[in-house]
Amino acid sequence: MKVLITGAKGQVGFELMHAVPEWAAVTGLGSKELDITDEAAVMAACRRVRPDLIINAAAYTAVDKAESDQDTAFAVNATGVDYLGKAAAELDIPIFHISTDYVFDGMKDTPYLETDTCNPQSVYGASKLAGEQALAQRTDRHVIMRTSWVFGRHGNNFVKTMLRLGSERDTLGVIDDQKGCPTSARSIALTLWNMAERYRQEQSLPWGIYHFCNDVPCSWYEFACAIFDEAVLQGLLAKAPTVNPIPTEAYPLPAKRPQYAVMDVCKLMHAFRRNRVLWQHELRDMLASVEQ
Ligand SMILES: NC(=O)c1ccc[n+]([C@@H]2O[C@H](COP(=O)([O-])OP(=O)(O)OC[C@H]3O[C@@H](n4cnc5c(N)ncnc54)[C@H](OP(=O)(O)O)[C@@H]3O)[C@@H](O)[C@H]2O)c1
Secondary structure, X not given: OEEEEEOOOOHHHHHHHOOOOOOOEEEEEOOXXXXXXXXXXXXXXXXXXXXXXXXEOOOOOOOOHHHHOHHHHHHHHHHHHHHHHHHHHHHOOOEEEEEEHXXXXXXXXXOEOOOOOOOOOOHHHHHHHHHHHHHHHHOOOEEEEEEOOEEOXXXXXXXHHHHHHHHHOOEEEEEOOOXXXXXXXXXXXXXXXXXXXXXXXXXXXXXXXXXXXXXXXXXXXXXXXXXXXXXXXXXOOOOOOEEEEEOHHHOOOOOOOOOEOOEOOHHHHHHOOOOOOEHHHHHHHHHHXXXX
């Protein structure tokens, strides 16, 4: 089965490329090889590769920059996704796409379901929601996987920022009143490949939106403490800095984040017979192979 992966050099794209199953013939294109905001280029790449499935890992992910760069965020996260959906519909093939917990406002206090109302609070969140909607308009044969707090060995993420700050400072403050689920790029990639395998076998899937994140929910502060503990254990840091819990107001950022970004993963676990993944295990493995 031929699979076209866009955004192949991002955190998730990298892990998708490193976990290619033996049955898949993959063409992975980074942003320099295929700009998804270029409709003609998207159509040409699809006609050339003639994939049986598209997996879109390309996105504008600079959440704070998006507040002052709305046009680019929407071009990539909405228009680009629309072009990919159009190409998938023209080729009569399915498409897997990744979205975010930031489509929600974070006002709930129980895990978000796929059926919950979206109410993005940031430009990034609004652009990702527009991408979901554009894709759903183009084709029914889509899987939209909403995930959260992504970390991986390749690319930039919170874990790497903590490692850097931990090597530079004795003390730091980390937000303790936002709750979410750290999720490894590897576990996202493996789950997407599992879905692709099922599609290969059955030529169909229970299409739609799915939430996927690792267990168990925590705050950024709790995540930071776990990162430092594991980094010291693995000899990546000589000693952990003192980490102080701080409220969101103490660390103002341009984009508003959901206070509570926990998503319910039961729908995906049941539909695809997957087991829950602990982010602590993923963190341990990621730190053992991290690109610094
Ligand atoms: N990171 C998170 O915490 C997080 C949380 C929830 C959901 N997600 C979602 O998960 C997915 C994967 O995210 P990630 O963490 O892997 O992001 P990432 O590391 O930023 O990777 C995104 C990739 O998309 C590429 N890209 C940007 N504009 C493009 C364009 N116009 N055409 C083609 N490629 C383009 C980027 O290339 P350049 O670097 O060359 O621009 C980058 O390699 C995204 O849909 C994201 O919205 C991420």
